[in-house]
Amino acid sequence: MAKQQNVFAFIDGDKKTRKEQARAVRALGLEAQRQLDESQPKKDFNAGFPKRRWSSGGQPRRHSGRGASILHDGGVKVAGHTAATAYPFCAGPNLGASGPPIGEDLYGGGLFCADPWDLYRRGIISGMAMLLFGTVGTGKSSLSKSWTTRLVQFGKKLAVASDLKGEWTEVIHRLKGKVIQIGPGLPTRLNPLEEGVRPSIDRMGNPLSDEGWAMMVRTRRLSILTTIVKILTGQDDLTPAENNALQEGVEGAIAIAERAGRMMIIPDVIEALKVAEKESPRKISDACEDLVMSLERLHTGDVGGMFDGLSTVTFESDVPAVSIDTAALRGATQTGRRVASACCGTWIEAMVTNPDGGQRLVVYEEGWDAVTSRADLERMVENWKLARDYGIFNILILHKVSDLNMAGDQGSQMAAMAKSLLADADIKVIYRQDAAALRATTEELELNDKERQMLKTLPKGTGLWRLGQKTFHVSNDLTDEEEPLFDTDQRLRASGDTGDDDAFVTVGDHRFTDWAAPGAGKDVA
Ligand SMILES: Nc1ncnc2c1ncn2[C@@H]1O[C@H](COP(=O)(O)OP(=O)(O)OP(=O)(O)O)[C@@H](O)[C@H]1O
Ligand SMILES: [Mg+2]
Structure with missing residues (x-):
C-alpha cells in the first residue's frame, strides 16, 4: 500500500x-x-511585524563589521606614512605567549614572550644568534641576565663565556650553577688542550668513531695552539715552518701525555717542540725555537699558572648554568686578557658544542673586546654557523653597531667576519644610542625615521627588538627579586663612585668602565 x-x-x-x-x-x-x-489563501508569517530593512546577514551596526567592505588577499598598497595616517593606532600582532615573558610589548600592550628555539621552529628567525646594542648603563646586561635566567627556568642551560666584570657570579650561584674563577693567584686552572665532551654522533648524524673523535680533538688542539701563538706574537698567520713545527709538537705531546697516562697539557707541547728543535732540519728547528719562546709565556707571563696544567675543574653538562669569571684579570695586559679569553672560550666551547648537550644559551659580555681579537672573532664566526647543529643560541653584547667596525679596516678579512656576525644574528635588540652612533645604527639595521627618533630617548631597560623583518618596542620588566641581583650601579656606589665620568675611561669614541678599557694595566711582554 x-x-x-x-x-x-x-x-x-x-x-x-x-x-x-x-x-x-x-x-x-x-x-x-x-x-x-x-x-486556500497563503499564510503571511511576518504579518503584524515591521518590514525587514536589511539583508539576511543582519543589521549593519557600528561595531558589528557587517556590511563593511571585505578586504581581499591582494590588500591595498599605500605608503607607510599614508597607512599610519589612515590607521593611526594599529600595531602588528604580538609574538604570542610561548617562552618566558621579558616585559611589555609597548606597541601591542601585551606581554612580550620569546624563546629562541620556538621562534626558530615557527620560522620567525633563521639564525640562532642575537646582537644586543646600547650605550653604557642602558640595561643590556640586565636584559641578558633576566631573559637567560628565565629561560633556564624553562629548561634551557646557560654558559657565560667570559665574564670580565664578574657580574654574573651571583646570578649563576642563584641558579645553582657553577662559577669558574680564573685569575693570577687563584687556584683554578683550565687546560685549553682538554678533549671536551665527546658527542655520540658526528656532523652527518652517524655514530662517532674513535678515529673521528681523535681527529676532532687533534684539530681543536692545533687550532687553540695556533690562536695562542698568533695572539702572543701579534701575527695574522703562522708561517708554513711554524705550522709544520706546531704539528710535530702536537704529535710529540700526544706521545708524552700517553706515557704519563693523563690529558695533554701545554708543557707537553713545549717539551715535544724542544725535542723537535734538536732533530728537525734548520728551518723547522728555528720555528720550534720561536714557538717554545712564545708558549713559555703561558708559564711566566701575566696568565702564568692559569692555562699550563691539568684542569682543576670539570665541566658538568647537567649543571644548568656555568660562567667563567675573569674579573681577577682586570690588571692584566690586553695580550694576557686575550690569551685568557681564547683559552676560556675554547674550553667552554669544547664542552658545549655537543649535539647531546641540550639547548644552551652562550653569552658573550663585553663583545667589543671579542670582536677586536682575531682569535675570538674567528671562533665566534665558526660557532655561530654551527649553533643550530649544536643546539646553541649565542648572545653578543656590544655598545653600538660601529663596534663591529673596530674589528678591522674596511675591506679587511676581520671586517668581513664582523659583518657576517651582524648578518647571522636574526635577533637584534637596540637600546638607547648616542647621537654619534645613530646614523650607522639606522643604516645597518634599516630602521625607519620613527625608530631612529626613538633610539635617542629610549629609557633604561627598553629597546627595539628586530626579529627578522618584525620590530617590537619592548620594556624589560625586572621582578623585585631580580632588581637587586642585577644591579650594577650598586657596585659603583659601593666603590665610592657616583657614576659620573670619573668611573669611565674614553678610548677613541668608546666609553669603558675604567678597568675594562683596552690596554688597561701594564704589558709584561
Ligand atoms: N629593566 C630595568 N629595570 C630597572 N632597572 C634596570 C633595568 N635595566 C637595567 N637596570 C639598572 O640599570 C643599571 C645598569 O644596567 P646594566 O648593568 O644592565 O647596564 P649595561 O647596559 O649592561 O651597562 P654596561 O654598558 O656598563 O655594561 C643596573 O644597576 C640595573 O639594575
Ligand atoms: Mg653590562
Whole structure:
C-alpha cells in the first residue's frame, strides 16, 4: 500500500504493474495537493511585524563589521606614512605567549614572550644568534641576565663565556650553577688542550668513531695552539715552518701525555717542540725555537699558572648554568686578557658544542673586546654557523653597531667576519644610542625615521627588538627579586663612585668602565 497526500489506493499485481500504479498514485496525490494549495489563501508569517530593512546577514551596526567592505588577499598598497595616517593606532600582532615573558610589548600592550628555539621552529628567525646594542648603563646586561635566567627556568642551560666584570657570579650561584674563577693567584686552572665532551654522533648524524673523535680533538688542539701563538706574537698567520713545527709538537705531546697516562697539557707541547728543535732540519728547528719562546709565556707571563696544567675543574653538562669569571684579570695586559679569553672560550666551547648537550644559551659580555681579537672573532664566526647543529643560541653584547667596525679596516678579512656576525644574528635588540652612533645604527639595521627618533630617548631597560623583518618596542620588566641581583650601579656606589665620568675611561669614541678599557694595566711582554 502506498500513501500519498489525500489519496489512498490498493496496489496489486506483478512488480512492473505495482511500480506503474505507485507512480500514478503519486501523481494523483501531487495534483490533489496543488488543488488544495490553490483553494486556500497563503499564510503571511511576518504579518503584524515591521518590514525587514536589511539583508539576511543582519543589521549593519557600528561595531558589528557587517556590511563593511571585505578586504581581499591582494590588500591595498599605500605608503607607510599614508597607512599610519589612515590607521593611526594599529600595531602588528604580538609574538604570542610561548617562552618566558621579558616585559611589555609597548606597541601591542601585551606581554612580550620569546624563546629562541620556538621562534626558530615557527620560522620567525633563521639564525640562532642575537646582537644586543646600547650605550653604557642602558640595561643590556640586565636584559641578558633576566631573559637567560628565565629561560633556564624553562629548561634551557646557560654558559657565560667570559665574564670580565664578574657580574654574573651571583646570578649563576642563584641558579645553582657553577662559577669558574680564573685569575693570577687563584687556584683554578683550565687546560685549553682538554678533549671536551665527546658527542655520540658526528656532523652527518652517524655514530662517532674513535678515529673521528681523535681527529676532532687533534684539530681543536692545533687550532687553540695556533690562536695562542698568533695572539702572543701579534701575527695574522703562522708561517708554513711554524705550522709544520706546531704539528710535530702536537704529535710529540700526544706521545708524552700517553706515557704519563693523563690529558695533554701545554708543557707537553713545549717539551715535544724542544725535542723537535734538536732533530728537525734548520728551518723547522728555528720555528720550534720561536714557538717554545712564545708558549713559555703561558708559564711566566701575566696568565702564568692559569692555562699550563691539568684542569682543576670539570665541566658538568647537567649543571644548568656555568660562567667563567675573569674579573681577577682586570690588571692584566690586553695580550694576557686575550690569551685568557681564547683559552676560556675554547674550553667552554669544547664542552658545549655537543649535539647531546641540550639547548644552551652562550653569552658573550663585553663583545667589543671579542670582536677586536682575531682569535675570538674567528671562533665566534665558526660557532655561530654551527649553533643550530649544536643546539646553541649565542648572545653578543656590544655598545653600538660601529663596534663591529673596530674589528678591522674596511675591506679587511676581520671586517668581513664582523659583518657576517651582524648578518647571522636574526635577533637584534637596540637600546638607547648616542647621537654619534645613530646614523650607522639606522643604516645597518634599516630602521625607519620613527625608530631612529626613538633610539635617542629610549629609557633604561627598553629597546627595539628586530626579529627578522618584525620590530617590537619592548620594556624589560625586572621582578623585585631580580632588581637587586642585577644591579650594577650598586657596585659603583659601593666603590665610592657616583657614576659620573670619573668611573669611565674614553678610548677613541668608546666609553669603558675604567678597568675594562683596552690596554688597561701594564704589558709584561
Ligand atoms: N629593566 C630595568 N629595570 C630597572 N632597572 C634596570 C633595568 N635595566 C637595567 N637596570 C639598572 O640599570 C643599571 C645598569 O644596567 P646594566 O648593568 O644592565 O647596564 P649595561 O647596559 O649592561 O651597562 P654596561 O654598558 O656598563 O655594561 C643596573 O644597576 C640595573 O639594575
Ligand atoms: Mg653590562
